[in-house]
Amino acid sequence: MARLAALRKGDWDQFDHLLSGSDLSAEEVVKLTKNPEVLQAMLTAMREQPAFRLIHSVFNTVADIRTAFSGRLAEKGVDVKKFSWAGPEKAPDYNENTDTALVLDATLGTLKETFEYAWEWACDGQDKNWRLPGLSSDTDKLEIIPDAEPFCPWTLRWRRIRLNAGIGQVPTSIEAKKSLGTALLFVSAQHPERIRKTDYKTRFGFWLPGLRCTVPGSEVMAYSPYVCRRADGGGVGLDANPRGDGSSHLGVPVEE
Numbered sequence: 001m002a003r004l005a006a007l008r009k010g011d012w013d014q015f016d017h018l019l020s021g022s023d024l025s026a027e028e029v030v031k032l033t034k035n036p037e038v039l040q041a042m043l044t045a046m047r048e049q050p051a052f053r054l055i056h057s058v059f060n061t062v063a064d065i066r067t068a069f070s071g072r073l074a075e076k077g078v079d080v081k082k083f084s085w086a087g088p089e090k091a092p093d094y095n096e097n098t099d100t101a102l103v104l105d106a107t108l109g110t111l112k113e114t115f116e117y118a119w120e121w122a123c124d125g126q127d128k129n130w131r132l133p134g135l136s137s138d139t140d141k142l143e144i145i146p147d148a149e150p151f152c153p154w155t156l157r158w159r160r161i162r163l164n165a166g167i168g169q170v171p172t173s174i175e176a177k178k179s180l181g182t183a184l185l186f187v188s189a190q191h192p193e194r195i196r197k198t199d200y201k202t203r204f205g206f207w208l209p210g211l212r213c214t215v216p217g218s219e220v221m222a223y224s225p226y227v228c229r230r231a232d233g234g235g236v237g238l239d240a241n242p243r244g245d246g247s248s249h250l251g252v253p254v255e256e
Contacts, residue, residue: 008023025254028082056098058194062091065190072239074098086155099164105157105183112137118185118231125192128235134216135240142213159183159255163206166252171209171243179208180253188227188236195236206251215240226250
């Protein structure tokens with residue numbers, strides 16, 4: 001799904017109004033269509049402005065996360081009044097680690113609802129997406145690992161998560177109670193540029209170590225999902241591997 005296609009109609013209407021009131025002429029629009037490199041130069045300059053600048057070149061600001069989250073709830077018809085804070089409402093600060101993200105972690109009514117809500121949002125932020133066929137979030141296919149923090153519906157919590165922790169380690173390499181699950185899908189949703197900048201040299205894919213699942217052909221909850229950037233054309237990917245397997249391309253994120 002194209003990134004622009006994820007815009008709500010009201011946003012399109014405001015953008016159209018902005019363009020109509022600008023000095024941009026019809027002739028200049030035609031020139032832009034014939035010289036796409038100029039549009040890219042315009043975008044590059046725009047993203048250097050403070051209002052558009054990303055933290056560490058990949059992460060959205062707290063204000064932008066809040067705005068996107070509120071807009072998403074409204075679009076999906078989810079009443080924000082259902083949520084209660086499970087921690088401080090004030091977000092922590094970003095730190096010097098260039099691969100540490102701030103995320104507004106949320107739970108909906110069930111684990112399945114939360115998982116699918118976050119994954120759909122992550123897909124809307126990318127031009128392409130891929131998910132392992134048969135990777136299901138049904139209750140008999142996906143669950144929180146034993147001893148991890150239990151699922152509590154309709155909560156909000158700010159988390160600061162270091163994505164470049166545990167590179168090459170297995171999902172079970174950290175204590176169960178510290179393992180993160182759907183919060184990492186919300187990272188993918190709220191920071192689409194981080195997914196696009198995944199190069200497996202400085203920024204890696206990451207396990208969702210707090211979750212375990214089945215895969216087609218195996219009914220055993222012996223696998224963990226992971227988020228990646230697809231090598232075949234880019235976009236966000238959701239796959240799963242055995243929990244006892246490590247990968248040099250994946251990290252085991254931790255909360256800071």
